[in-house]
Amino acid sequence: MKRKKALILIVVLSLILTGYNSFAQTAEELLPKAIQLEEVKGELYEAIETYRLILDKYPDNREVCAEALLHLGMCYEKLGLDQARQTYRQVISKYPEQEDKIAVARERISRMDTYTAELLAKAEEHLKKGNELFKRWEYAEAIKEYENAVTCGPNTEMALNARYCIGQSWYRAGKYNEALATFTKLIEENPGSSIAPVTELMVAQVKYAMKNSDNSGNGQLHPDENTIVDMETGITFTKVKTLTGRSDIIPYRGGLNISPNGKFLLFGNMVVPMDGTAPFDLIDYESTGVMATRATWSPDGTKAAFYSGDALCVVPVSPETGHPTNPLKKIVEAELQYHGKPGWSPDGEKLTYYYLGNLWIVGSEGNDLRQITKTQINEVGPKWSPDGNTIAFGYAGGNLGLYNIKNEKISELAETEYQCFPVWSPDGKWIVGDQFGKLHFYNLNNKKELEYSTPNEVGSFFSWSNNRNRMLFFRTSYFSDGQFKIASSEGGPSFEPVPLLTNWWTVRWSKDSRFIAVQGEDDNGDIAIRIVPLSGGNSKLIHLDDLPDGKPFPFSASSNLEQLLFSIRIDKKKEDLYVVPVSAEEASITGPAVKIFDGWYREGAYNIILSISPNGEKVALIQEGDIWIAYTNGDKPIKIPERGSYVRWTDNGEALLINASGWILIENPGPHGKMIELLDDGKEIECRWTNIDISPDNSQYAVLSDDQIKIIPIETNKASQVLDISSLKLKSCYDLNWSPDGNNLAFIGTKETDDYTSSPDGKSQIYKIPVNGDPPVRIAADDDGYKDYLSWSPDGKWIAYSPEEPVKVRPESTIWEADFDEILEKLAK
Numbered sequence: 001m002k003r004k005k006a007l008i009l010i011v012v013l014s015l016i017l018t019g020y021n022s023f024a025q026t027a028e029e030l031l032p033k034a035i036q037l038e039e040v041k042g043e044l045y046e047a048i049e050t051y052r053l054i055l056d057k058y059p060d061n062r063e064v065c066a067e068a069l070l071h072l073g074m075c076y077e078k079l080g081l082d083q084a085r086q087t088y089r090q091v092i093s094k095y096p097e098q099e100d101k102i103a104v105a106r107e108r109i110s111r112m113d114t115y116t117a118e119l120l121a122k123a124e125e126h127l128k129k130g131n132e133l134f135k136r137w138e139y140a141e142a143i144k145e146y147e148n149a150v151t152c153g154p155n156t157e158m159a160l161n162a163r164y165c166i167g168q169s170w171y172r173a174g175k176y177n178e179a180l181a182t183f184t185k186l187i188e189e190n191p192g193s194s195i196a197p198v199t200e201l202m203v204a205q206v207k208y209a210m211k212n213s214d215n216s217g218n219g220q221l222h223p224d225e226n227t228i229v230d231m232e233t234g235i236t237f238t239k240v241k242t243l244t245g246r247s248d249i250i251p252y253r254g255g256l257n258i259s260p261n262g263k264f265l266l267f268g269n270m271v272v273p274m275d276g277t278a279p280f281d282l283i284d285y286e287s288t289g290v291m292a293t294r295a296t297w298s299p300d301g302t303k304a305a306f307y308s309g310d311a312l313c314v315v316p317v318s319p320e321t322g323h324p325t326n327p328l329k330k331i332v333e334a335e336l337q338y339h340g341k342p343g344w345s346p347d348g349e350k351l352t353y354y355y356l357g358n359l360w361i362v363g364s365e366g367n368d369l370r371q372i373t374k375t376q377i378n379e380v381g382p383k384w385s386p387d388g389n390t391i392a393f394g395y396a397g398g399n400l401g402l403y404n405i406k407n408e409k410i411s412e413l414a415e416t417e418y419q420c421f422p423v424w425s426p427d428g429k430w431i432v433g434d435q436f437g438k439l440h441f442y443n444l445n446n447k448k449e450l451e452y453s454t455p456n457e458v459g460s461f462f463s464w465s466n467n468r469n470r471m472l473f474f475r476t477s478y479f480s481d482g483q484f485k486i487a488s489s490e491g492g493p494s495f496e497p498v499p500l501l502t503n504w505w506t507v508r509w510s511k512d513s514r515f516i517a518v519q520g521e522d523d524n525g526d527i528a529i530r531i532v533p534l535s536g537g538n539s540k541l542i543h544l545d546d547l548p549d550g551k552p553f554p555f556s557a558s559s560n561l562e563q564l565l566f567s568i569r570i571d572k573k574k575e576d577l578y579v580v581p582v583s584a585e586e587a588s589i590t591g592p593a594v595k596i597f598d599g600w601y602r603e604g605a606y607n608i609i610l611s612i613s614p615n616g617e618k619v620a621l622i623q624e625g626d627i628w629i630a631y632t633n634g635d636k637p638i639k640i641p642e643r644g645s646y647v648r649w650t651d652n653g654e655a656l657l658i659n660a661s662g663w664i665l666i667e668n669p670g671p672h673g674k675m676i677e678l679l680d681d682g683k684e685i686e687c688r689w690t691n692i693d694i695s696p697d698n699s700q701y702a703v704l705s706d707d708q709i710k711i712i713p714i715e716t717n718k719a720s721q722v723l724d725i726s727s728l729k730l731k732s733c734y735d736l737n738w739s740p741d742g743n744n745l746a747f748i749g750t751k752e753t754d755d756y757t758s759s760p761d762g763k764s765q766i767y768k769i770p771v772n773g774d775p776p777v778r779i780a781a782d783d784d785g786y787k788d789y790l791s792w793s794p795d796g797k798w799i800a801y802s803p804e805e806p807v808k809v810r811p812e813s814t815i816w817e818a819d820f821d822e823i824l825e826k827l828a829k
Contacts, residue, residue: 027058031068044075051075066095070105077112082155085112123153127162131782134165135808139173157491160186160195161782164493167202176210194491197797201486201495204535212538228816230455233826237458237473240465241815247276248813251806252480253460255294255341260301262466264322269295269306271322282306283315283328290328296341298348303364305344305351307336312353314364331366340381340421345388352382352391359393359403372403373410381421386428394421400433400442423461425820426468434461441824450827458816465817473816478806482788484518485780486534486800489739489746489768489792493782497536500807505607506789507800510561513793515584516800517542517557517564529554529564531587534798540587547593548578555606557582559651563616563632564589567600574599577619579612579632596630597621597637608646613653620647620656620669627658629669640669650694651738657694665694665701665714679717680705690734696742704733709745711771723769725749728776730765737790745769746779746799748787766790766801 025033034050037043051072055065073087088105095101130145146169149162163186170179183203187196226239243250250256250267257266265272269292272279282304283292292313295306301319305312311330318325334355342353350368352361357378362369372391373379379401382393391403395412400422402411423432433440439461441450454460459475484503485494502520504527509516514534522528522541532539542564544552550568553575557564561584567575577597581590596619602609609622612632619630627644630637644658656666656673663678678692678701691704700713707726710719722745725733730749737746750764764787766779780787785805792799 027054027061027064027068030054031064034068035071038071038075044079048072048075062095063098066091066098066101069094070101073105073108077108080154085109088112119152120156120158123149123151123156123158123162126152127158127165130162130165130169134169134172137172137808137811139169143169157194157781160190160193161493164195164199164202165782167199171202171206171209176206180206180210194488195493197488197490198486198492198495201497201535204537205495205497208537225457228455228457233452235818235823235826237455237816237818239814240472240817241274243272243477243813243815244811245276246278247272248477249279250474250476250813251478252476253462253474256462256474257296257341258463258472259297259319259322260299260466261319263320264297266295266297266304268293273322280323282317282322282324288328291337293337294339294341296344298344298364299346300348303348305342305364307339307342309337310335312336312342312351312362314351329366331364332360332362332369343381343383343391345384346386347388350384352384354378354380354382354393359391372408375410383422383424385424386426392422392424392431394433400431426464430824432461441827450824452823452827458818459814464820469820470817471820471823473818475814475816476806477808477810477813479809480806481521482802482804483807484516484800484802485783486516486798487766487780487783489744489777489779489797489799491768491777491779491781494780494803495536497532497534498530498539500809501530501532501539503802505556506802507791508557508559508561509791509793509800510584511794513795513797515561517561517584519554519556526551527553529557531584534793542582542587542589544580544589547580548576548595552578555610556612558612558616559614560616563612565610565612565619566593570599574601576600577621577630579616579619594632594634596632596634597628604645611648611656613649614651615653618649618653620649622647627656627669638670640666640671640673642666642675650698651696651740652698655694655698657692663692665698667698676714678703678712678714680710680712680719681717691736693736693738693745695738696740702736702738702745704736704747707732709733709736709747709769722771722773723776728765728767735788735790737792739768739792740794740796743771744796745771746790746792748790748801766799768799 030050031054034047037050038047051068054068059065069087069091073084076084076087088109091105092102126145126149130142130149133142133145143166146162146166150159153159167179167182167186170182180203183199183206187199190196228237249270250272255268263274265274269282270279271282282295283290285291290308292306292308295304297304302316303314304317305314308330311334312332313328313330315324315328316326317323336355339354342351344351348364350361350363352359358371359373359379359382360369360371379393379395382391384391389405391405393401395401399412421434425432429443429445431442431444439452439454454473457475458473460473461471462474463472465472479500481502482504483501484507485496487494501518503518505519507516507518516532516534518530518532520528520530529542530539531542544554544566548568552566552568554564554566562581563579564582565579567577569575576595577600578593578595580593582588583590600621600623611620617632619632621628621630622644625643626639627642627647628637628639642658642660642664644660646659648657650657654667656669658664658666665676665678667674667676680703692701694701700711702709702711707724708721709723709725710721712719728749730751733747733749735748746766746768748764748766763784766787768777768779779799783803785803787801787803789802790799
């Protein structure tokens with residue numbers, strides 16, 4: 001034992017003497033030893049300890065310390081640590097007299113910035129490629145790209161997003177164990193990051209899927225099903241074309257048309273050859289500067305008409321190649337872009353279109369322009385009859401109209417309820433209309449009407465085949481209805497509580513932020529309200545049973561999720577309004593329905609002309625320009641003195657925001673309400689209804705004006721700028737939205753172009769702006785598709801929104817055909 005103690009004592013004394021000798025060395029002696037460790041031996045951690053020793057023990061030796069600090073930064077740089085840049089900056093700030101060291105530090109910082117920028121650019125490109133592969137279901141390849149993004153940009157927010165996307169890829173591929181491990185590790189390693197809140201929701205979603213999923217996939221269509229017989233009617237559908245790979249790019253049927261010779265599909269501005277060769281743009285934006293939309297072939301396929309945003313245009317095309325043969329010509333100068341497709345006359349010499357709510361005719365060379373309707377109701381989707389004598393069109397509120405070219409008279413076919421965009425049969429005897437997926441056939445000779453809902457497997461009618469007696473139906477491989485997602489208000493990627501859940505407008509939150517009400521569809525395709533837990537899982541429909549006679553149409557819920565607003569149509573023009581109490585927890589109604597308004601004549605989108613107060617006690621609505629307030633307890637509605645075209649309750653429910661040739665706030669709305677005109681330094685605010693919002697306490701309002709987001713106190717109307725949107729490289733923004741605590745604004749911004757359907761640059765991004773002047777925060781950084789309808793959770797932790805980017809859900813798109821005579825015969829039975 002004594003010998004052992006002696007040995008220990010010798011070791012301790014040796015260590016003490018070694019440490020003493022080490023400390024006894026001068027700074028000039030230690031520095032070259034540290035450099036040798038760094039540059040010759042590559043022992044970076046030992047070098048770092050020696051450089052730190054010099055800095056701690058010899059702070060007065062400024063020249064040596066500057067050199068040591070510089071080399072300390074070099075060690076950090078070689079290790080790939082972010083501390084390198086900070087250390088170089090310390091050299092510059094602490095030792096201003098050491099000019100040679102400062103020059104090296106600045107050069108190293110510049111080189112690091114360049115290198116980092118190059119790596120981040122590569123990481124961003126890998127992330128972009130990963131997202132493209134993800135959308136095409138190529139999950140294994142997507143994961144490789146996401147991993148490359150992490151490698152190129154480690155320790156960055158982009159890397160966190162890429163790792164999150166890896167988890168999403170595993171999840172979508174049905175590899176739940178891998179997904180759970182990825183998300184769990186991401187949270188463990190980054191517990192306080194902006195990625196953590198949404199990743200925790202994904203963990204809950206994966207666990208739910210592991211417990212309840214049968215791994216049956218996405219309900220893919222089997223490729224050997226070339227014939228489908230509708231069991232209810234006996235109508236036969238035959239598959240005539242399958243679109244796969246690069247040809248499978250059409251997200252929905254609307255606007256799709258086929259060339260007269262059957263060689264090309266035309267969707268928006270995209271020409272899709274039926275032979276499987278690469279699709280191409282009809283009008284090349286890079287060479288023309290024209291952003292073409294709503295393109296349609298002429299009857300002989302030698303021309304195409306489209307909108308350019310500032311004109312109706314015509315371009316000559318080759319029926320054999322689908323490419324233009326001569327430059328385009330703007331034949332009508334007008335702000336036309338998202339209107340219904342122009343309609344060709346049978347001889348291809350004229351076009352009809354709608355503009356400013358009315359119909360026009362113009363020669364295909366731009367001659368003989370004339371307006372043919374002058375009504376108060378929008379007429380849309382005009383189509384020429386095969387004999388060239390009549391133009392059919394849809395009224396914006398439903399029903400079908402006919403314009404007789406010879407006597408210039410309009411007749412309304414009040415027996416139908418077409419949702420615009422009628423199509424003539426080749427023999428001119430029938431008009432076909434599509435209303436919410438249901439086909440209406442109207443016979444012009446005997447006034448007979450037939451209805452038909454096609455099987456889901458064949459999609460929707462879009463054109464007549466070349467033999468002119470067969471109807472063509474298109475089933476896209478994409479889910480293209482409005483959806484909804486959630487993102488943390490602190491930043492990070494998005495979260496989809498229920499994949500592919502249809503959302504037609506916006507969401508409403510429960511008071512405790514645990515549940516969300518979404519207006520979507522039930523299993524039959526009818527409009528319904530669904531309650532979704534924040535963490536996803538088992539969502540439930542609110543069934544409107546034991547309600548008044550008629551089919552209920554649920555509009556929305558109050559912002560406290562305790563009242564549900566719905567209507568019952570009483571004739572083709574009017575509907576009665578009701579409210580019914582509901583429970584978000586139980587996803588059910590909890591009491592009897594109460595009628596609150598008789599015979600509402602709805603003109604316009606209901607989210608613009610109707611608003612339920614946050615507490616669910618009042619409903620503001622517009623009836624023929626007049627503003628009414630209805631009471632959910634059944635009290636008699638009152639009409640307030642003001643008129644308007646837009647109405648919305650403020651967040652505290654104490655005032656109404658209306659648009660009546662300018663923005664007006666009505667406090668304590670009623671016969672004696674106080675009207676406040678909202679101005680920007682004495683100027684009237686002219687902006688879209690999504691570009692203005694009142695603060696939660698009603699003391700100020702935010703507007704987008706002159707490409708700036710401003711906050712304006714109601715008492716003074718003196719604006720202060722919060723953000724110049726050009727600083728974020730945005731072209732425009734919309735959907736301004738105050739946070740519940742009034743400390744932040746959220747908005748959606750678009751980059752470079754508003755036309756997200758035709759240009760890859762037409763992206764939209766969500767930002768949060770602290771009103772105290774702190775930098776903006778990007779929300780849902782993984783999602784660049786078009787978005788709408790922002791909604792804060794009551795606790796301010798989450799922002800819900802509606803994405804409108806199509807999502808691939810099947811391996812291919814298909815075109816089907818059915819015999820028109822067979823359809824008529826079997827529907828008539």
